[in-house]
Amino acid sequence: MEKLTFDVIVVGMGVSALATAYFLLKNDCSLRICLVGLPDSQSKKAQGGIVVPEDQEWVSDTLKASFFTADIDLLKEVIGFTPVLKETFEEIGFTATEKRREGGHRRRRIWAYKDYTGLKITSLLFNYVRRFENVRFFVSRVEGVDLENRAVLTPSFVLVADKLVLAFGGYASSFASTTNDFYPALLHTALKGVVFSNLDWIQFHPTALSVGVTPLPLLTEALRGEGARLVDDDGVEFVDPLDNRFNVSRAILEIEISGKKAYLDLSRVDLDNFPQVLSFLEKFSIPKEKVPITPVAHYTMGGVKVDSDFRVVSVGGILADVYAAGELVYSGFHGKNRLASNSLLECFYSAWVVANSLVNGGSAKMGVEVGVGDVVVANKSRVDVEVEDYKFTAPIKSLLYDFYDLKMMQMLLLEMHTEKVLRWARDFLEKRADFWQNLIVASHLKRIGCA
Numbered sequence: 001m002e003k004l005t006f007d008v009i010v011v012g013m014g015v016s017a018l019a020t021a022y023f024l025l026k027n028d029c030s031l032r033i034c035l036v037g038l039p040d041s042q043s044k045k046a047q048g049g050i051v052v053p054e055d056q057e058w059v060s061d062t063l064k065a066s067f068f069t070a071d072i073d074l075l076k077e078v079i080g081f082t083p084v085l086k087e088t089f090e091e092i093g094f095t096a097t098e099k100r101r102e103g104g105h106r107r108r109r110i111w112a113y114k115d116y117t118g119l120k121i122t123s124l125l126f127n128y129v130r131r132f133e134n135v136r137f138f139v140s141r142v143e144g145v146d147l148e149n150r151a152v153l154t155p156s157f158v159l160v161a162d163k164l165v166l167a168f169g170g171y172a173s174s175f176a177s178t179t180n181d182f183y184p185a186l187l188h189t190a191l192k193g194v195v196f197s198n199l200d201w202i203q204f205h206p207t208a209l210s211v212g213v214t215p216l217p218l219l220t221e222a223l224r225g226e227g228a229r230l231v232d233d234d235g236v237e238f239v240d241p242l243d244n245r246f247n248v249s250r251a252i253l254e255i256e257i258s259g260k261k262a263y264l265d266l267s268r269v270d271l272d273n274f275p276q277v278l279s280f281l282e283k284f285s286i287p288k289e290k291v292p293i294t295p296v297a298h299y300t301m302g303g304v305k306v307d308s309d310f311r312v313v314s315v316g317g318i319l320a321d322v323y324a325a326g327e328l329v330y331s332g333f334h335g336k337n338r339l340a341s342n343s344l345l346e347c348f349y350s351a352w353v354v355a356n357s358l359v360n361g362g363s364a365k366m367g368v369e370v371g372v373g374d375v376v377v378a379n380k381s382r383v384d385v386e387v388e389d390y391k392f393t394a395p396i397k398s399l400l401y402d403f404y405d406l407k408m409m410q411m412l413l414l415e416m417h418t419e420k421v422l423r424w425a426r427d428f429l430e431k432r433a434d435f436w437q438n439l440i441v442a443s444h445l446k447r448i449g450c451a
């Protein structure tokens with residue numbers, strides 16, 4: 001198989017990968033950079049917008065949404081990044097059509113391009129980066145990553161580099177009921193010795209359009225910032241529409257387990273600024289006054305553990321020259337519940353830190369504390385078997401097709417710890433139906449002392 005060498009390989013083609021390439025070029029425009037992956041990404045689907053944190057209140061809003069589990073020192077650093085983010089927008093040509101407010105935000109600080117901000121930013125970044133002759137794009141499925149040798153395996157090439165940046169996204173698509181597009185879950189193949197943090201911190205988006213397709217269309221939270229209400233079958237409003245996702249999802253689950261249904265009432269919202277939402281309503285012939293919704297897996301706060309330079313942490317310590325960015329990482333940015341529209345911001349911020357430390361040397365102190373939510377998958381042979389099972393079947397086969405299992409899983413991870421839910425979780429582990437889902441349930445039971 002042909003072997004190609006580069007200075008840096010970035011795995012992924014979403015915002016975090018493209019932004020890493022952008023910031024690397026800002027630091028050293030002579031680097032030979034390769035981006036490898038598939039062009040589809042969750043980044044392209046981002047509707048609501050991107051937070052531009054200009055006020056200190058953003059720190060406290062983020063902390064509050066995270067139930068005070070986010071890393072306050074990191075968030076303060078992010079405020080210092082705001083001028084860089086604005087310069088970047090200027091340079092790539094991103095201008096917001098409006099500034100929005102979403103659940104958990106006290107201010108209108110979300111910069112949006114109608115309801116397709118992610119697509120806009122992804123294509124602007126791509127257009128910027130592709131102009132450099134020393135940047136190569138390899139559009140290909142990635143089948144494995146050898147962290148030790150910084151090699152990336154594709155069906156036709158082996159790509160090798162001095163430095164490796166992992167930016168291949170989160171694992172919400174491992175749930176059958178999700179807003180995420182499916183792509184081969186690379187996380188399983190890059191497991192060897194890597195420390196994962198807080199895998200059970202999954203964000204359920206409260207307002208996916210409940211129309212029984214996979215993935216479910218998302219009704220952006222920005223709708224609630226513009227006057228949408230959450231009502232039950234009788235039209236009774238049951239939760240503050242501007243509460244955070246964790247709380248709103250729990251309130252909807254309460255409605256669902258009582259045998260009722262939850263709806264978004266969009267009658268007060270001007271849908272001209274939400275063309276995607278309008279098209280969903282038209283496609284499924286749904287009236288704007290009574291839009292059926294349900295919580296679904298949307299974003300994964302947990303992921304690969306990194307130090308403050310976003311270098312990957314393994315059982316043996318920090319891996320030399322291996323970095324990670326974007327949704328893939330657990331950095332402490334979101335804690336256990338992400339504040340709306342903070343993830344595109346984390347993509348840019350992590351990409352900036354990665355590029356700076358990769359080119360200029362890191363500033364992080366050695367040694368990373370072991371957290372209560374940390375796990376290492378040491379039994380490589382079992383993982384290999386599971387990887388075979390997972391390989392490129394879309395979506396991943398999962399027990400969670402079953403409505404009962406799905407709701408029990410959501411209740412467990414949203415900390416609705418009734419006896420029935422805990423019994424279900426223990427039975428679920430007994431069945432050993434799905435490696436990744438089992439790891440999530442086991443991590444959660446360990447966290448709450450029920451292992």
Ligand SMILES: Cc1cc2nc3c(=O)[nH]c(=O)nc-3n(C[C@H](O)[C@H](O)[C@H](O)COP(=O)(O)OP(=O)(O)OC[C@H]3O[C@@H](n4cnc5c(N)ncnc54)[C@H](O)[C@@H]3O)c2cc1C
Nearest residue numbers: 013014016037038043046048049142169326327341343344
């Ligand atoms: C419907 C929806 C709406 C959202 N709205 C917002 C929003 O308004 N604001 C916000 O801040 N966040 C939003 N998010 C979350 C946000 O979009 C993501 O967290 C963020 O884009 C992640 O970026 P990333 O670059 O880390 O990963 P991704 O964008 O997921 O990119 C991962 C890349 O890796 C590639 N890849 C992965 N595995 C393989 C493989 N095996 N082989 C080849 N390639 C591979 C993928 O093809 C892709 O190119 C939304 C998410 C969804 C699903």
